[in-house]
Amino acid sequence: MPPWKIPTPRATTLPTMSIVNFYAGGALDRAATRRRDPEWLQARLADPATRIVPYWRGRYLVGGDAEAPQPVWLNSGEGWWREHLTLDPVFLGLGREADGAEAAWFAIDLSGIEEPEAHRIIAGLGRFVELRALAMTIPAEAGHILAYARGLMGWHAKHRFCGVCGSPTAVEQAGHVRRCTNPDCATSHFPRSDPAVIMLVHDGGDRCLLGRQAQFLKGFYSTLAGFVEPGESLEDAVRREVMEEAGIEVTDVRYHSSQPWPFPSSLMLGFTARAVSLDIQVDHDELEDARWFDRDWIKAHKPSDDFRLSPPLSISRRLIDDWLAMG
Structure with missing residues (x-):
């Protein structure tokens, strides 16, 4: 069986959750008590059933079709990777295989290898790719595992x-x-994860507020967002960020859902809010542009260099799509 055909854990928790964004809702049991048991950890690392997630300088090993690459999970029993580690294996948790058997999952950092794709073991298995480039092709459970591992690896590096x-x-x-x-x-x-609020601001009717930063792709518009500051509630952060970036006063701040965003270590906390004022005053240090967009216009518009929405798997897009579906 090719390495990329090794199954990911079955997502047993997803059906019970009302809103699950990409990178979230994983089925791994993090088994925190096992992290303190070195004998158990070593036994799992020697177990051929254990799955290894190879990580290299912010990228992951993928194989298969170039148009639809899939993550390559390695078998722990091979053991060759031990001599190349820049960090001890990081325990991710316990998962269930397709046949119901339990398997431990670890991430390993191979960043010390200069040319990993030429390594005698890795050669032919695939190539290392940045996580965001994989989001549209990999299963949700794989996305969760890779985001989880990336967050931990990034934290260790700093x-x-x-x-x-x-x-x-x-x-x-x-x-x-x-x-x-x-x-x-x-x-x-x-x-640690850095909390950031991201909000769909509407006017109480059929318009929503979207903005774009200068570094965005051409025509790309998104919901407003910003980091939570010390001593600030999430609701306060929503109100402050919208006022700072667009000069709009909001009320009726309501929680929607969240999304881990390991680029490098954010937790995006999604909200909706209703505008009290409508006159936009853009802070050009924060945004290049911000506008009110009509619901029917967004639905009818085809993506172009003049206007396109956030990527489909982002919480920004989830907020927008859910609002569009209300009318």
């Missing part, structure tokens, strides 16, 4: 030294903790 005293940190709990090696400090550091 926390090799203690933010308290500057000493090197050491990996603990199978990659879910880094502890300062200075015994007088010994601070534990945990992976």
